[in-house]
Amino acid sequence: MSEARLQREAQFHNKAFSEKTRATVGKFYAVARASKQLYHELLLQNCAAKRVLEYGCGAGSRAYDLGRAKAAVTGIDIADGAIAMAKEKAAAEGLSDLISFEVMNAEALNFAKESFDLVCGSGILHHLDLKKALSEIGRVVKPDGRVVFYEPLGHNAFINLYRRLTPNLRTPDEHPLRREDLKLLYRFFDQVELRYFHFFSLFAVPLHAFPGFAAVLGTLDALDRLLFRVPFFKKQAWVVVIQLSRPKLDQSS
Numbered sequence: 200m201s202e203a204r205l206q207r208e209a210q211f212h213n214k215a216f217s218e219k220t221r222a223t224v225g226k227f228y229a230v231a232r233a234s235k236q237l238y239h240e241l242l243l244q245n246c247a248a249k250r251v252l253e254y255g256c257g258a259g260s261r262a263y264d265l266g267r268a269k270a271a272v273t274g275i276d277i278a279d280g281a282i283a284m285a286k287e288k289a290a291a292e293g294l295s296d297l298i299s300f301e302v303m304n305a306e307a308l309n310f311a312k313e314s315f316d317l318v319c320g321s322g323i324l325h326h327l328d329l330k331k332a333l334s335e336i337g338r339v340v341k342p343d344g345r346v347v348f349y350e351p352l353g354h355n356a357f358i359n360l361y362r363r364l365t366p367n368l369r370t371p372d373e374h375p376l377r378r379e380d381l382k383l384l385y386r387f388f389d390q391v392e393l394r395y396f397h398f399f400s401l402f403a404v405p406l407h408a409f410p411g412f413a414a415v416l417g418t419l420d421a422l423d424r425l426l427f428r429v430p431f432f433k434k435q436a437w438v439v440v441i442q443l444s445r446p447k448l449d450q451s452s
Contacts, residue, residue, distance in 0.1 A: 229407040234396035238349040246270040254320030256285040266297040275303040306331040321349040326373045333387040337446035346443035351375040354434040389445035395427040397437035
């Protein structure tokens with residue numbers, strides 16, 4: 200990541216954390232119940248006493264849940280403001296012995312090879328040079344470890360229209376993952392599992408503050424599960440939950 204890009208990302212996210220500039224997107228994430236639940240469950244599987252690296256320490260950080268489950272967590276972020284807030288929260292919750300946070304470039308990690316049992320992150324890979332990030336993740340995760348990420352996709356025309364209409368909510372360097380990005384995962388890991396979420400469930404966004412929202416969302420989530428059984432429709436999803444394992448030693452293939 201170039202120095203200029205590092206500065207842009209750090210400035211944007213420091214402002215987002217301090218001024219809560221992304222609070223308006225909360226209504227969209229209200230419909231993300233199913234995908235967030237899967238992500239949370241995957242992280243907590245057999246995590247006690249495991250070493251975990253979390254990319255990004257923002258409002259959606261799972262470091263605290265992992266710490267409460269007795270995992271030893273290291274959280275990294277490019278924004279020093281996010282790191283300061285994360286440290287304060289860990290101290291307030293009595294988790295400082297289990298969780299540490301560092302300002303770090305996710306494309307050039309300061310960790311030894313095979314340092315972690317689990318590497319995870321939510322909404323972070325699409326901010327990075329994916330080849331560099333995956334190379335580093337494959338280097339620091341143990342051969343029998345796991346990698347779990349929660350990421351937005353970039354094919355749905357309606358979601359992309361919203362993104363174009365709200366450019367202030369995103370950095371100029373980020374890009375939601377596309378099909379060619381997902382194919383790149385297979386270059387760095389032998390085992391790739393992708394779960395797709397949220398097409399019909401997006402229609403529940405206007406109802407997020409109304410009675411009966413949960414019931415409507417449950418029905419739309421069920422329709423999504425049927426829709427995404429058809430490979431053609433998977434790229435129309437809003438979110439993909441990525442689980443990787445068996446990092447490749449030879450990443451040239």
